Amino acid sequence: MVAGTGSPPQTARLQSGRRALSVCIVAYKDLTSNTRVARQAHALAARGHAVTVVSFAPPDPRLVGDRADFAATGVPKVGAALAVAVALAGSILGQAAGGPVRLAAALGGRFGQLRCQQFGLQAAKLCRGRRFDVVQAHFDKALIAAAAIREQCGGRLVFDAVELPFDRDSLPAPADQRALRLAEIAREQEIARTADQWLTVGGTLAAEITRRFRIAAPLVVRNCRQPHLAPDARIRRDLGLDGAAQLVLALNSVRAGEGVEVIVEALRHLPAHVHLAILGQGTDGAGGERLRSIAAAAGAGGRLHLPPLQPASEVIGYASGADMGIIPRQPVTDNLSLSLPNRFFEMVAAGLPLAVSRVGEIAALVDHHGIGVVFDENNPRAAAAAIAEVLDLLRQGDLKARVLAAAHQLSWDREQIAYVELIESLGQQENRRG
Structure with a gap:
């Protein structure tokens, strides 16, 4: 057994006077x-x-x-x-x-x-x-x-x-x-x-x-996660992006049903200053090579980035340096259809507006808080249009304010x-x- 150095004593009491559990x-x-x-x-x-x-x-x-x-x-x-x-x-x-x-x-x-x-x-x-x-x-x-x-x-x-x-x-x-x-x-x-x-x-x-x-x-x-509302430049620095580049971030594992191939293909339909980073398990092996091949075939090989995994305690801060997040999850199993994944709350806590698939509760929360756009998760053109719309809304100012409000409500x-x-x-x- 590995004990924490400052574990609460068994006899500690709560302010209510009840015995600690x-x-x-x-x-x-x-x-x-x-x-x-x-x-x-x-x-x-x-x-x-x-x-x-x-x-x-x-x-x-x-x-x-x-x-x-x-x-x-x-x-x-x-x-x-x-x-x-x-x-x-x-x-x-x-x-x-x-x-x-x-x-x-x-x-x-x-x-x-x-x-x-x-x-x-x-x-x-x-x-x-x-x-x-x-x-x-x-x-x-x-x-x-x-x-x-x-x-x-x-x-x-x-x-x-x-x-x-x-x-x-x-x-x-x-x-x-x-x-x-x-x-x-x-x-x-x-x-x-x-x-x-x-x-x-x-x-x-x-x-x-x-x-x-x-x-x-x-x-x-x-x-839910605690808000991290001070943008962190590490991810942009690690990827070598200048101030003109706009970065879309997916916190995704490379596996069936996550839809990462769709958003890589979507780069074909986006301007050259829009980049995509996929941060998650499976990007450093055969799965990552397959995504690089899709990006190259789409003429966007230089705009797909697969940064190294970050410690769990650093993910939100690291993500905050992106311009927006994207969740392309596909409802191919019951669990995926019913899911409300960590990455949604991580990206909201990082202050990122979102483009998300139509998977139940994710889409409902985005609509409820007014923090992004919902798209057809099977259609690369629809994904590209959603990304373009979110980036355009960001320039208008109100979207970022709604994301920051949602980050506090979903803490x-x-x-x-x-x-x-x-x-x-x-x-x-x-x-x-x-």
Whole structure:
């Protein structure tokens, strides 16, 4: 366990006179670039609560400060022996891993596919001897670990469904791995039904979760960020752009459904002084080379830029040096259709007006706040027209003022209030029960 140097003491008391809580947030992932867990942990710790984060690797300390404790498991590794795999599948998945699924799980274990279960064992071991008032699972693959910690350490269970959970669109292709993931999903769904509260990231996703799983509406805690309203020249300097160049920024991974090919092709229809930067995962390999080829074929090879990734704590400041942002996401899966991604809030916090695709809540927020233009995400000409319109509106002055107003309205300082109140309410209920 790696402890923060200034973690709030267990005996700290809130101004209200109530006892400070002990909260565990469990995430089946490397949190180095994750900002949601970091913001939640910081918000709770700032209220005097003791917070423990269990994950593969901890969040960027610049986002959390020294107020939380971190238990880092590393990426779970599972032995190849069939006996170990069967034991893990049986003991962790329980009834969900009977018969043929248990055998499939054992076979999957030979290829390291039992990491969710192994993570659960490691997480519970790291938390042994502690007492928690609330245990929060960061998405579905953390539920098995969260349940193990709750059984051992107590606490109310919160499930943070940051996407549509238990997604069968992304099941692995091999039969044994597919069977194992289905067994995991069955167990995760059992655990989720026992949760005291669900959270999620947007209203559209909350409505679909309510409909699909027949539960009370989750509490919506959006991925709002704190405004960074002093433009930072680093990105322009890194890209070698002069004052005449106008820079459009996409905070995008290069993967299916993100629409980056459309906006690269859109450069063909834009003036030579308009440049595009794509900052995200996958731009430094084959995906980046493919985008460069598209730009070259469009006669815009010198106007596409793929800057290096930035630390999570630096993204908003770095982005603020662009003229505008663009989100070309395509609704090719349920999760993409229902999404309200981090990048929307990051670019608003950076003070950037936006051109966005027609994907549900993103487009609705842009229209509501009057901070940009919505375009057909499948049409490069439409993307180019939207970029040109936003840049033209910027010259008129009112658009920037609306973005700055939206940045304050959509700040994490405002958004965290309901989240903290929920955790405190559940924790006090647990105290009374205990």
